[in-house]
Amino acid sequence: MKVxxxxxxxxxxxxxxxxxxxxxxxxYTFPHIITRLNGHVVERENREATLVVNGDxxxxxxxxxxx
Numbered sequence: 001m002k003v004x005x006x007x008x009x010x011x012x013x014x015x016x017x018x019x020x021x022x023x024x025x026x027x028y029t030f031p032h033i034i035t036r037l038n039g040h041v042v043e044r045e046n047r048e049a050t051l052v053v054n055g056d057x058x059x060x061x062x063x064x065x066x067x
Contacts, residue, residue, distance in 0.1 A: 001054035
């Protein structure tokens with residue numbers, strides 16, 4: 001399947017993957033990450049159950065605090 005991840009097209013051999021699995025494969029381990037799938041926020045507790053399929057648009061935002 002082809003999925004847009006943070007504005008770049010990515011190919012995965014599966015026909016669907018959870019948001020959490022894509023995060024693991026991308027090695028996104030920051031503690032505060034906002035996730036949007038096709039423009040809708042995916043809550044942290046729903047990432048494992050939310051499936052990404054061919055043509056979807058997935059965005060990750062890393063929140064960093066500081067001064």
